[in-house]
Amino acid sequence: MNLEPVIGIEIHVQLDTKTKAWCDCELKVNGFENNYVCEVCSAQPGTLPVVNKKAVEYALRLGLATNCSINEVSFYDRKNYFYPDLPKGYQITQYKTPICENGEIEILKEDGESTKKIRLERIQLEEDTGKSTHYGDYSLINLNRAGTPLVEIVTRPDFVNAKEVTNFLKKVQAILVYLGVSKANLQDGNMRCDVNLSLKEVGSEVFGTRTEVKNLNSYRSVERAIAYEMIRQKETLEKGEKVLQQTLLFDVESGKNKVLRTKSDADDYRYFPEPDLLPLIVEENQIETIKKSMPELPDAKKNRFVSEYSIPMYDAEVLCSDKELANYFEQCCKLDKNYKKISNWILSELLKYVNESKTEISKIKLSPKHLVDIVNLVDSGKISGKIAKEIFVEVYDSGKLASEIVKEKGLEQNSNSDELETLVQELINSNPKEVEELKNGRDRMMGFFVGQVMKKTGGKANPKMTTDLVKKLLGLK
Ligand code: ADP
Ligand code: ZN
Ligand code: MG
Numbered sequence: 339m340n341l342e343p344v345i346g347i348e349i350h351v352q353l354d355t356k357t358k359a360w361c362d363c364e365l366k367v368n369g370f371e372n373n374y375v376c377e378v379c380s381a382q383p384g385t386l387p388v389v390n391k392k393a394v395e396y397a398l399r400l401g402l403a404t405n406c407s408i409n410e411v412s413f414y415d416r417k418n419y420f421y422p423d424l425p426k427g428y429q430i431t432q433y434k435t436p437i438c439e440n441g442e443i444e445i446l447k448e449d450g451e452s453t454k455k456i457r458l459e460r461i462q463l464e465e466d467t468g469k470s471t472h473y474g475d476y477s478l479i480n481l482n483r484a485g486t487p488l489v490e491i492v493t494r495p496d497f498v499n500a501k502e503v504t505n506f507l508k509k510v511q512a513i514l515v516y517l518g519v520s521k522a523n524l525q526d527g528n529m530r531c532d533v534n535l536s537l538k539e540v541g542s543e544v545f546g547t548r549t550e551v552k553n554l555n556s557y558r559s560v561e562r563a564i565a566y567e568m569i570r571q572k573e574t575l576e577k578g579e580k581v582l583q584q585t586l587l588f589d590v591e592s593g594k595n596k597v598l599r600t601k602s603d604a605d606d607y608r609y610f611p612e613p614d615l616l617p618l619i620v621e622e623n624q625i626e627t628i629k630k631s632m633p634e635l636p637d638a639k640k641n642r643f644v645s646e647y648s649i650p651m652y653d654a655e656v657l658c659s660d661k662e663l664a665n666y667f668e669q670c671c672k673l674d675k676n677y678k679k680i681s682n683w684i685l686s687e688l689l690k691y692v693n694e695s696k697t698e699i700s701k702i703k704l705s706p707k708h709l710v711d712i713v714n715l716v717d718s719g720k721i722s723g724k725i726a727k728e729i730f731v732e733v734y735d736s737g738k739l740a741s742e743i744v745k746e747k748g749l750e751q752n753s754n755s756d757e758l759e760t761l762v763q764e765l766i767n768s769n770p771k772e773v774e775e776l777k778n779g780r781d782r783m784m785g786f787f788v789g790q791v792m793k794k795t796g797g798k799a800n801p802k803m804t805t806d807l808v809k810k811l812l813g814l815k
Contacts, residue, residue: 339572339576340540341537341572341575342537342539342540343535343537343564344497344535344537344538344545344546344548345495345496345498345502345564346493346494346496346534347492347493347506347507347534348490348531349491349507349510349530349531349532350466350488350529350530350531350532351488351514351528351529352488352520352521353392353393353397353486353488353489353519353520354396355393355487358379358390358465358484358485358487359387359390359430359465359485360378360387360388360430360465361376361377361378363375367469367482367486367527369482371478371482372480372482379481379484380425380484381427386614387614387615393463394620395624396489396520397463398624398625398628399519399628399632400438400489400491400517400519401437403513404442404443404458404461404513405442406439406440406458407439407440408438408620409438409439410619411435411617412432412436412617413432413434413611413612413617413618414432414463414612415434415611415612416429416431416609416610417430417431417433418607418609421467422477423467423468423469423470423484430464430465430612430615431462431463431465436460436462438458438462439460439461440458440460441461442456442458443456443458443506443509443510443513444509444637445506446505446655447501447502447505448501448502451652454496455496456493456496456506457493457494458491458494459494460490460491461490461491462490463488464490465486465487466486466487467483467484468482468484469482491510493506495536495545495548500561500564500565503533503560503561503564504560507531507557507560508659510522510529511523511524511529512636512658512659512661513635515661517633524557530553530554530555531553531554531560532552532554533550533560533563533564534549534550535551535567535568535571536549537575546571546575548583549567549571549581549583549584549586551564551586551587551595552585552586552588552598553588559588563588566588566594567586567595582600583600584597636659637658643657643658643664647671647678649678653685656685657681657684657685660699663689665699666684667680667681670684670706670713673707673710676714676717679717680709680710683709683713683730687727687730688704691731703736704730705737711739712726712729715741720750721744721798722798725744725798729743758791758807761791761794761795762787762791762807762808762811765787769786772786776808776812787804788805788808791804
């Protein structure tokens, strides 16, 4: 069978408001257990919810940033189910008419160059549950998180592989952080992702039965869960069996998706309109005010970087995926015009150390001034690229300028042609066989000579100059 995947995702995002969705409890999920709870969010009889205006504003900001149409009137609904960490016995959410619909987000495809648009079906306002922690034969419940304002983003089934999904998650994360509406961190649970996946015959318009993998909390888990599910469904179909519509949980230990529940038909949550909240009305002037306060968003910044600094789309995409990183790049560009080289050093070296040390860009010792200093040292031929990479880590750890380290340790590239010429001549005299091969057109032998000179100078010889000297002394073109 020639099968291809169809993937759609749902993302739950905790909004970074001061207080909860329906009460004025402070939002402090990690505070002392059950200390940020009141009559409303612990569901005492007779209490009533009051809408948090900021949460509505945040959902609108996200909707406008993703080209959604905004519903002037939308409604809150009750989704009924029983679970110990849901004291009301229902979740307040939006069902038939959410606040935002029909948006789109542009992402990079798997090739890292072309882009595509992922359609958003809806963005709805809802609330988080409390948190149960299970120990041996008992469980504890913490209601600090109960009533945290969430938005749920639902995409159309537009993804065809795992890379597109993770690129999408990174883009959503960037947009949320640029807008200042969420910390949007998968690892910390500010953002949680469910993946819906089915397989269909290549070219067919008819979708297969899908499964849903719940609560993935890292890019790695998203990738692994998709890979596992593709193989599992393919094997099932090739055996002539049917894929069951199931809700699954990814198990990080085994790398397998385990069945949480099988949907008999659709889950029956007995949705009905929330009688304690009025319809949500969004006024035209509120939208205008929000539009005026919109920051430059990741895609706009990316396109500006491409045109203003002439760097490749891929570089701009990575730089703009993190607001702090984009600012860092621009600060470097104010100090020096070698934009592409600045970008290269950031993408290859800087990000490697930042990711390894799990530090925020704003807190590292290697400032834009330090980075530009390194770029200049290499560009002016003072040090070789190899030496630059070696001292990069020292600059990163100590916050010392590379130019100081170079001076202290005498690491300047040897561009003294007399000295180099003597060295090259010696090598030519003592390696007649290699000289012969080089003369006979074995260009690879040039690497031998440059390598030997590097060895003798501790990596400090100027490689371009060395190559030229070998050619000159042997009378080669
Ligand atoms: P439900 O009504 O159960 O919430 P939806 O139709 O709203 O289901 O879809 C939920 C998610 O599943 C969406 O992200 C959607 O894109 C995705 N989806 C729907 N049908 C399929 C399918 N056949 N294969 C893969 N994903 C699907
Ligand atoms: Zn409360
Ligand atoms: Mg749905």
